Amino acid sequence: MRFLALVFVNLRRHKLRALIGVAGIGFGVAAMLTILAIIGGAIGMFERILAVDSHYLVFERNTSDLFFSSVTTKQIEGIRVLPQTEAAHPLLFGLVSAPGHPIITCFGLEAGNPRLTRAKWIAGDAADFGRKKNGIWLGARAAKFLDAAASETIGIGRGKFFVAGILETENGFEDGGVFFPLAAAQEFFHRDGVASVVAVQLRNPAQGDAFKQAVEEAYPGLIALENREFNQGYTQFRILRFTGWAVGLCAFLLGGLGVANTMLLSVFSRIREIAVLRVCGFSKGQVAGLIFGEAAVIAGFGLGFGFALGFGALAALQRVPQFHGYIQSAISPLLMGGIVATALSTALAGAIFPARFAARIQPAEALRYE
Amino acid sequence: MSNSAPAYFAKANTVVVHALAVRKAYDRGRIGVLDNVALEVCAGEMVALLGASGSGKSTLLHILGGLDAPDLGELSVCGLDPGNEKNRLVLRRHHLGFIFQLHNLIADLTVEENLRVPALAAGAPSAETKARVRELAESTGLAHRLGHRIQDLSGGERQRVAICRALMNRPQLILADEPTGSLDEATADTIFALLRSLVKDQGVAILLATHERRFAEQCDRVLRVRAGRIEES
Numbered sequence: 001m002r003f004l005a006l007v008f009v010n011l012r013r014h015k016l017r018a019l020i021g022v023a024g025i026g027f028g029v030a031a032m033l034t035i036l037a038i039i040g041g042a043i044g045m046f047e048r049i050l051a052v053d054s055h056y057l058v059f060e061r062n063t064s065d066l067f068f069s070s071v072t073t074k075q076i077e078g079i080r081v082l083p084q085t086e087a088a089h090p091l092l093f094g095l096v097s098a099p100g101h102p103i104i105t106c107f108g109l110e111a112g113n114p115r116l117t118r119a120k121w122i123a124g125d126a127a128d129f130g131r132k133k134n135g136i137w138l139g140a141r142a143a144k145f146l147d148a149a150a151s152e153t154i155g156i157g158r159g160k161f162f163v164a165g166i167l168e169t170e171n172g173f174e175d176g177g178v179f180f181p182l183a184a185a186q187e188f189f190h191r192d193g194v195a196s197v198v199a200v201q202l203r204n205p206a207q208g209d210a211f212k213q214a215v216e217e218a219y220p221g222l223i224a225l226e227n228r229e230f231n232q233g234y235t236q237f238r239i240l241r242f243t244g245w246a247v248g249l250c251a252f253l254l255g256g257l258g259v260a261n262t263m264l265l266s267v268f269s270r271i272r273e274i275a276v277l278r279v280c281g282f283s284k285g286q287v288a289g290l291i292f293g294e295a296a297v298i299a300g301f302g303l304g305f306g307f308a309l310g311f312g313a314l315a316a317l318q319r320v321p322q323f324h325g326y327i328q329s330a331i332s333p334l335l336m337g338g339i340v341a342t343a344l345s346t347a348l349a350g351a352i353f354p355a356r357f358a359a360r361i362q363p364a365e366a367l368r369y370e
Numbered sequence: 371m372s373n374s375a376p377a378y379f380a381k382a383n384t385v386v387v388h389a390l391a392v393r394k395a396y397d398r399g400r401i402g403v404l405d406n407v408a409l410e411v412c413a414g415e416m417v418a419l420l421g422a423s424g425s426g427k428s429t430l431l432h433i434l435g436g437l438d439a440p441d442l443g444e445l446s447v448c449g450l451d452p453g454n455e456k457n458r459l460v461l462r463r464h465h466l467g468f469i470f471q472l473h474n475l476i477a478d479l480t481v482e483e484n485l486r487v488p489a490l491a492a493g494a495p496s497a498e499t500k501a502r503v504r505e506l507a508e509s510t511g512l513a514h515r516l517g518h519r520i521q522d523l524s525g526g527e528r529q530r531v532a533i534c535r536a537l538m539n540r541p542q543l544i545l546a547d548e549p550t551g552s553l554d555e556a557t558a559d560t561i562f563a564l565l566r567s568l569v570k571d572q573g574v575a576i577l578l579a580t581h582e583r584r585f586a587e588q589c590d591r592v593l594r595v596r597a598g599r600i601e602e603s
């Protein structure tokens with residue numbers, strides 16, 4: 001018989017109690033996994049929108065949200081003529097609502113933007129972008145949920161527009177969006193002469209520092225970030241990630257309380273048995289180890305259950321048509337490792353008090369218990 | 371008795387228990403139990419401890435086994451002072467065996483698993499433990515029950531398992547607190563005979579708290595706890 005066998009004996013003895021502990025940790029794991037995977041996926045999508053064929057992103061300094069960032073036409077022209085610049089693609093973000101769809105993301109862009117030329121065109125042609133009067137182009141998913149076909153006229157916000165084309169992009173977020181020619185978007189969103197960001201492709205990626213310096217010297221109100229820097233530094237992403245971990249940790253806190261409760265009951269219900277183990281030569285440390293061992297096993301099963309539940313939930317969400325392509329479960333080893341570490345440490349933290357209690361049981365007193 | 375030393379001092383050579391002026395009270399001194407206890411037990415000796423209910427027999431055994439601390443007094447058990455935790459651990463793991471009135475086995479473990487508990491605590495190698503379990507089970511007629519759970523055993527069998535468990539780590543001293551107290555007369559006799567044979571065959575010392583005169587009479591010496599002291603009988 002090994003130490004672990006004693007751990008399992010006690011868990012088997014109180015299956016329901018152990019299951020409650022397992023469920024507590026499991027739900028924490030599932031919540032954390034789903035939330036972080038979705039947030040990570042959403043961030044990943046956003047990152048990819050911005051990173052299409054670009055090395056640097058230029059946007060307004062000190063802006064908390066890219067939707068509020070303004071880069072003027074004059075600045076865009078200035079960036080275009082910098083010696084390092086190969087191409088600069090302005091992009092204006094906007095939000096509108098349509099009947100039954102409170103939030104639709106709109107993209108204002110110029111003809112020739114790589115995201116148009118690379119998309120799979122279901123209706124219309126990239127070459128016609130911006131050439132149809134009052135025309136808009138829909139992402140494939142947007143076309144589906146707006147129930148719109150090419151050549152129809154539909155209402156977006158307070159306007160009526162002609163659906164000039166439908167394109168399928170590799171990115172779920174974009175795919176659920178509406179594309180306007182930049183000028184039309186500027187007019188529609190009352191943001192004359194500005195874009196939200198400029199995605200810049202360099203002639204030579206090694207000239208990044210020179211480019212950054214040139215932009216920021218010429219336009220102190222702008223910031224140029226390499227894509228990677230942007231992804232790490234952009235506040236919205238940070239807030240999102242932080243929220244994800246915070247919500248996940250709260251879920252875990254409850255799980256940890258569940259373990260604490262399970263373990264306390266486990267200790268209380270066998271005070272005499274623990275006393276006997278001490279009589280048989282168990283040290284305080286070994287008794288505490290027994291309790292921590294139980295908590296760790298509960299965490300282990302909780303992790304298994306939670307991952308199954310979480311991955312199941314993600315798979316199910318991805319199948320829902322409305323979400324289609326929107327949720328990309330970006331599950332990194334780091335995320336998995338973080339969840340495992342959190343689950344183990346919550347379970348062990350939950351076992352601290354019970355283990356201390358168990359280790360301090362006085363054998364002589366406990367043996368007098370009937 | 372011609373010897374001038376009182377009976378609670380042993381006559382033989384190797385002293386496994388030495389206690390002098392031991393005092394113990396509960397409830398912040400309000401319930402005095404042991405007042406001035408002195409005793410010695412030698413290797414290979416079976417000593418009976420008689421006394422009315424509540425006289426302090428269990429308390430004394432607990433103190434000697436390091437399960438409870440005395441308020442005052444000088445103690446040496448198998449050459450160690452049970453006053454500090456490290457010694458207590460060494461004592462329980464290597465020098466002492468406990469047997470109680472209630473078997474105090476883990477009911478939903480098998481006989482073999484229960485016997486392995488002290489070896490597990492002491493970190494004994496598995497192969498050695500297995501051999502020891504067999505040896506003890508065979509010598510106590512439990513070999514065919516090793517895979518059975520405690521809850522399926524009779525009272526006498528359980529107490530035999532408890533004795534085997536106390537013997538697992540080859541102790542020098544067994545502290546037995548009314549081990550026959552909840553058994554019928556015939557079963558009590560076999561259990562006592564088993565204990566007696568341990569002393570005779572293996573040289574283990576036993577300090578046996580009991581209410582039964584007939585067993586006390588078969589011990590090497592009889593001590594009596596009365597009014598917080600040990601008297602010779």
Ligand SMILES: Nc1ncnc2c1ncn2[C@@H]1O[C@H](COP(=O)(O)OP(=O)(O)OP(=O)(O)O)[C@@H](O)[C@H]1O
Nearest residue numbers: 396397401403421422423424425426427428429430
């Ligand atoms: N933790 C405690 N707190 C208060 N009083 C205690 C405690 N433990 C024991 N006592 C008291 O100490 C006295 C001695 O108890 P002990 O169990 O040692 O007697 P005993 O001789 O073993 O009795 P019995 O023959 O009934 O087993 C009793 O009066 C008991 O109530």
Ligand SMILES: [Mg+2]
Nearest residue numbers: 427428429547
């Ligand atoms: Mg007693």
